[in-house]
Amino acid sequence: NIMKGWLKSMKEQLDNTGKVIAKISTRQGKFTIYFDTGEKIELNEISYLSCGYLYSGKQIDISQLEKIIYLAKLQEGINYINNLLARNLYTSHELINKLQNTKKYDLTDAEKIVEIFIDNGRVNDKSYATELIEDLKEKGKSREYAYQKMMSKMFNYELIKTLLEDYEENDEAVYTLIENCSKRYNSKPYDVKKKAIYNYLISKGFNHEKAHEYVDKYYELNGGKDEENETKILYKAANNAYNSALSRGKNPYDSKQKFIRYLLSKGFKYNDILELLEGGEYEFD
DSSP: OHHHHHHHHHHHHOBTTBEEEEEEEEETTEEEEEETTSOEEEEEHHHHHTTOOOOTTOEEOHHHHHHHHHHHHHHHHHHHHHHHHHHOOOOHHHHHHHHHHTSOOOHHHHHHHHHHHHHTTSOOHHHHHHHHHHHHHHTTOOHHHHHHHHHHTTOOHHHHHHHHTTOOOOHHHHHHHHHHHHHTTTTSOHHHHHHHHHHHHHHTTOOHHHHHHHHHHHHHHTTSOOHHHHHHHHHHHHHHHHHHHHHHOSSHHHHHHHHHHHHHHTTOOHHHHHHHHHTTSSOOO
16 A cells, blocks of 8 residues: 555654654645655645644644544545546445555445545435436346346345335336337247247346247237238348359259358248249249
């Protein structure tokens, strides 16, 4: 720790009479104390006033110097948390963890610093968690996703358990997710599209039963399988497959097999492909 190392260095330089303040400067509510050895410490007004009456030429003994250094260390942590909170929301445990891992504070000092922000209302885990859950619901997130998200934010486990006890997915938001996902698979056959959407919901934290339920309900609400559209999709894919097979096939049999394999790879059913061939529109002789 830089501050501890500096404290050790200053202790080694101290004689029985202590260390002398060379000057004190003030700027924008911050007080900088310069010592005759060249070192300096920056304090805010509250920390500065808690050090007693300080002035140029005053000798500082080791106990008061340690107090000043400790207050400066705390102020550094306060400034760090201030900067973090100016950009984003954090839980108390996230902030404590950052102070320990990034700034190398011990647990006691990290908790003391964060407690300041809890007391002034800038850190409120319950309020933050409640807002986060509502936001996740609006985005169609599953209960499991919400749980994992809150765990990653280091909320207290009991708070998570309490707030998720009555968590229910927002159906409309989930259907919007499904709609957006389905658009990416417009050129795919019905069964392939359903499976892709199902896997998408699984990746978003829905369990298998819930994912199937949402996908089936979505298609039920939207008219189910559109046979006319399925035919268009099949013919469009078949035209691409036919031209490619004729140009790359070594012989009629090979071209036909390439045609079939291509359509199978796109998720079309074998019986539908055979029926297409029996229609006589695609000849390989």
